[in-house]
Amino acid sequence: MWVYIYQSWTEKELKNAYIGEYDFAKYLRWTITANRNNLAVTQMSEFEICNSSWTKMARPTWTTITWNITWPSWETVDKIIDGSTSTKYCPNGSLPIIITIGLPTKIDFSIYNKYKRYTANDESGRDPKSRTLETSGDGVTWTTISTVTNANITTSRYALAWTWDITVN
Secondary structure (H helix, E strand, O other), X not given: OEEEEEEEOOOOOOOOOOEOOEOOOOEEEEEEEEEOOOOOEOOEOOEEEEOOOOOEOOOOEEEEEOOOOOOOOOOOHHHHHOOOOOOOEOOEOOOOEEEEEEOOOOOOOOOOOEEEEEOOOXXXXXXXXXXXXXXXXXXXXXXXXXXXXXXXXXXXXXXXXXXXXXXXX
């Protein structure tokens, strides 16, 4: 199951990252491998890339969005970065859920080195608990920069679910 997302960010927000064998990260891939109750439906609210002070990058401007399954139709993948914790992405289908974000320019992970996600409005059993964040220079070869398995996250709704550092070797 693949979901491709292409978005644009301002030049001021993006610089240069050195990821694996690539000079820069042109793509981010966020893979959700398990939710709290191993349900067929997963839900998530905001996903944010942040600097070391936990200040998030400005909300990107979308250029093209496609995705595989959403239920209901208004809970689409763009809701994970729409700036609102009261909206959600709610794909109905088997795991893993893979979201690929194509960047028009380079991202500097020495500046933007953290990420966080918020819970959605209802069923806490749908919350992702295991995930991987990867980068790529070409969209083919990927370098893992964060992996979390069986995270202990809050059951509160509209709440900060997790905060994690991005580690680039």
